[in-house]
Amino acid sequence: MIETSVYAPPRMVGGPEECYFYHTMALPGIGVVEGEWDLRDNVLAYLGNVDVRGKRVLEMGAASGFLTFTMERMGAEVVGYDLSDQQSWDVVPYAGQDIEGYLAARREHIRRLNNGWWLAHRLFESRARVVYGAAYEVPEAIGPVDVCTFGAILQHLRDPFLALQQALRLTRETVIITDPPPPGYFAGRRYTAWYHRLWRRLPWLQPRMSEWLRAESISFRPEPAVGEPKDTWWLLAPEAVMRMIGVLGFDTVSLTFHTQKNRGRDILLYTVVGRRTRGAAIGDAVASRSVVAHPRDEDSRSFGRDVERREREV
Numbered sequence: 001m002i003e004t005s006v007y008a009p010p011r012m013v014g015g016p017e018e019c020y021f022y023h024t025m026a027l028p029g030i031g032v033v034e035g036e037w038d039l040r041d042n043v044l045a046y047l048g049n050v051d052v053r054g055k056r057v058l059e060m061g062a063a064s065g066f067l068t069f070t071m072e073r074m075g076a077e078v079v080g081y082d083l084s085d086q087q088s089w090d091v092v093p094y095a096g097q098d099i100e101g102y103l104a105a106r107r108e109h110i111r112r113l114n115n116g117w118w119l120a121h122r123l124f125e126s127r128a129r130v131v132y133g134a135a136y137e138v139p140e141a142i143g144p145v146d147v148c149t150f151g152a153i154l155q156h157l158r159d160p161f162l163a164l165q166q167a168l169r170l171t172r173e174t175v176i177i178t179d180p181p182p183p184g185y186f187a188g189r190r191y192t193a194w195y196h197r198l199w200r201r202l203p204w205l206q207p208r209m210s211e212w213l214r215a216e217s218i219s220f221r222p223e224p225a226v227g228e229p230k231d232t233w234w235l236l237a238p239e240a241v242m243r244m245i246g247v248l249g250f251d252t253v254s255l256t257f258h259t260q261k262n263r264g265r266d267i268l269l270y271t272v273v274g275r276r277t278r279g280a281a282i283g284d285a286v287a288s289r290s291v292v293a294h295p296r297d298e299d300s301r302s303f304g305r306d307v308e309r310r311e312r313e314v
């Protein structure tokens with residue numbers, strides 16, 4: 001019987017002209033290539049300050065690979081996961097629009113994005129591997145991983161819970177989710193920092209508090225009147241994400257807020273870090289394992305300060 005691998009075969013990419021860079025990166029022998037997001041100054045916050053050294057990491061939505069190669073440099077064995085030009089983006093199907101044309105353009109965009117990953121892979125002499133597919137059918141053949149990251153991907157998925165369920169069934173220890181909060185998340189929440197402190201200290205009050213502050217909100221982004229956005233479905237409040245991963249066996253160990261550079265502008269994002277306390281990863285005989293990767297206490301504590309600073313700014 002011929003065994004087929006789930007991992008994509010290496011792709012030879014000549015140079016940056018064949019690529020799309022989502023991330024700004026310094027590529028050996030080429031220099032800095034400009035992308036939409038420059039995570040270089042604050043990447044630890046983006047990854048929830050989790051120590052990935054010695055960990056097997058599944059990175060959902062690897063794009064042009066800045067996080068792949070950064071985590072590898074930190075000592076992780078990384079398996080990237082992404083769409084290729086053989087799959088379709090979850091495009092919002094606005095009635096009357098040329099969805100087929102948009103999908104074709106997306107496929108070409110994804111091909112160039114994948115090229116960016118492979119060019120960086122070669123120049124960094126990386127050992128990371130990548131699997132191509134939709135987030136809804138993560139192959140079991142990848143095997144168990146210690147850590148799973150969802151960087152800015154849930155907002156683009158029609159079914160974010162299914163994607164979490166698929167990836168977390170392989171995840172033994174830690175999940176890291178980074179996304180933008182919904183609009184108005186902070187507005188009118190003068191007491192957000194206090195609320196979160198209480199939320200963490202009084203877990204039995206959590207369901208009631210979410211209700212009081214309507215913190216568990218999910219904002220549906222498609223606007224029928226303008227037919228935009230086509231590539232984004234939701235903005236999820238961190239509380240909604242925490243409850244989703246809670247269903248899947250992960251307790252939240254930290255919620256932090258940080259800013260990252262998007263085309264020179266500071267954008268506020270949140271990162272939820274969850275640790276498995278219930279259930280087991282497929283292929284993992286041990287039901288509950290201790291977690292070595294912990295966000296630093298100081299970073300968890302800094303949440304309140306960051307929010308207070310942010311509230312002073314707005």
Ligand SMILES: C[S@@+](CC[C@H](N)C(=O)[O-])C[C@H]1O[C@@H](n2cnc3c(N)ncnc32)[C@H](O)[C@@H]1O
Pocket residue numbers: 022037060061062063064067081082083088089090110133134135136150151152153156157
């Ligand atoms: C906004 S980028 C985020 C890149 C990177 N994770 C980060 O945090 O900087 C979203 C990534 O998710 C991937 N993606 C979008 N929809 C997907 C789907 N349905 N299945 C798998 N990957 C998807 C995109 O191809 C892209 O690489």
